Amino acid sequence: MEYAHLTAQTIASPNGCADIRRAHDIAHRRLLDADSGHPPLAVNARSGSCRTRVQGRRMMSLNVAVLGLGIMGAGMAHQLVSAGHRVTVWNRTAARAEPLVAAGASLADTPAQAARDADFVIAMVADNHASRDVWLGADGALAAMKRGSVAIDCSTLDPDWVAELGAAMSEADVKFVEAPVTGSKAQAESGTLRFFVGAEESALTAAQPVLDVMGTEAIRLGPVGSGAVMKLANNFLSGLQAAAFAEALALIEAHGLDATLAADILRNGSPGSPMIGLMADRMLARDYTPNFLIPLMAKDLGYAERLMEATGIRSQLAGAARARFQDAADAGLGDRDISAVVERTRVG
Incomplete structure (x- = not known):
C-alpha cells in the first residue's frame, strides 16, 4: 500500500517550537504537491519535547476489520468509515452494527469472517474473556488472518493475557500491537484518542496509518x-478519583452546602484534576449518559488490584474503589456512566 503519510520531525535548536511550525509548513507544502486537493492535517505538538506529527490524505483505502461495537468500538469504526476506508465490522449483538452498515461498513457473521481479507484487525471488547474469544475462539479472528497482517487490541486487558495473546500472534506471523486508549466516547467519535502502545517498533510503524485515523x-x-x-495504572487513578469525589459530594450535600460552589472550590483547588472536573459536572447534573460503564470500571480496578498483588504491592485502595463500583452495578446502575456511582453514596 502507498500512502501520502508524512511526519515532520522537529530539529533540535534554540528556536524550539518555531521549528515545529516550519516543519509543519514544509510538510504541508509537500502534501499539497503530492495531492492537488487540500489534505486534512492532524498536528500533535507536545511542549518541551516539541514533537509534531502531520498526517496527510491517504492515497489508497485501508482494508480494516473492527471487532466489538460498544461505546468505544463504534466510534472508532465510524472514524475509519468516514475516512473512506473499507471497513468490516462484527459485534456479538449484530443490531449495534446497523448505523455503521448504513454509513458504508460491511457486517460479518463472525470475527473470522471479518478478519479474512483484512490487512488490519482491531478489537475493542470488554475484558480478557471477550478478547480471547474474538481472537482465539472457535470462530476467532487470528486463525483467519493473513500472514504479515496487523492485529491491534485496544481493549483494557490483563498484562498476562496480553503476553499470551502476543505469543499466539507471533506464532501466526501476525504483527501485534496492544494499544489501549485514553479518552472516552467523545474522543472515540472525534478521532482524538491517545494510545498506550506495547509493541515492537516495526509493528507500531505498520499499525500507524490506522491509529492515525482514530487518534x-x-x-x-x-x-x-x-x-x-x-492503562491499568491510568484507570486505577481515574476510578479512585471518581469514587472519592462521589463520597465528598455526598458529604457536602448532606450538610446543606451549595454543591455547585463547593464543587468549584474542589475542582479549582489542590484536589482538582480533569477527572474531578468531569465527575463534578456529571454528578451535579445527574447526567449519567454512558461514556464509561460502571461494570467496566469495576473490572479494570479488579485487574489493577490483581496486578499490584502479583507485583508485591498491597493496595488498600483498589479494592475499596472496586467495591464502590461493584455495589453500584449490583444496585442496577450497570448501564450508566461511572459518575452514577454517586447515587449509592447520596444520603436521602
Missing part, C-alpha cells in the same frame, strides 16, 4: 504488555 498520538511504552500496565 492524535500513539505513545510506545515498551514491548507487548507495557500498554496494559499503563
Whole structure:
C-alpha cells in the first residue's frame, strides 16, 4: 500500500517550537504537491519535547476489520468509515452494527469472517474473556488472518493475557500491537484518542496509518504488555478519583452546602484534576449518559488490584474503589456512566 503519510520531525535548536511550525509548513507544502486537493492535517505538538506529527490524505483505502461495537468500538469504526476506508465490522449483538452498515461498513457473521481479507484487525471488547474469544475462539479472528497482517487490541486487558495473546500472534506471523486508549466516547467519535502502545517498533510503524485515523498520538511504552500496565495504572487513578469525589459530594450535600460552589472550590483547588472536573459536572447534573460503564470500571480496578498483588504491592485502595463500583452495578446502575456511582453514596 502507498500512502501520502508524512511526519515532520522537529530539529533540535534554540528556536524550539518555531521549528515545529516550519516543519509543519514544509510538510504541508509537500502534501499539497503530492495531492492537488487540500489534505486534512492532524498536528500533535507536545511542549518541551516539541514533537509534531502531520498526517496527510491517504492515497489508497485501508482494508480494516473492527471487532466489538460498544461505546468505544463504534466510534472508532465510524472514524475509519468516514475516512473512506473499507471497513468490516462484527459485534456479538449484530443490531449495534446497523448505523455503521448504513454509513458504508460491511457486517460479518463472525470475527473470522471479518478478519479474512483484512490487512488490519482491531478489537475493542470488554475484558480478557471477550478478547480471547474474538481472537482465539472457535470462530476467532487470528486463525483467519493473513500472514504479515496487523492485529491491534485496544481493549483494557490483563498484562498476562496480553503476553499470551502476543505469543499466539507471533506464532501466526501476525504483527501485534496492544494499544489501549485514553479518552472516552467523545474522543472515540472525534478521532482524538491517545494510545498506550506495547509493541515492537516495526509493528507500531505498520499499525500507524490506522491509529492515525482514530487518534492524535500513539505513545510506545515498551514491548507487548507495557500498554496494559499503563492503562491499568491510568484507570486505577481515574476510578479512585471518581469514587472519592462521589463520597465528598455526598458529604457536602448532606450538610446543606451549595454543591455547585463547593464543587468549584474542589475542582479549582489542590484536589482538582480533569477527572474531578468531569465527575463534578456529571454528578451535579445527574447526567449519567454512558461514556464509561460502571461494570467496566469495576473490572479494570479488579485487574489493577490483581496486578499490584502479583507485583508485591498491597493496595488498600483498589479494592475499596472496586467495591464502590461493584455495589453500584449490583444496585442496577450497570448501564450508566461511572459518575452514577454517586447515587449509592447520596444520603436521602
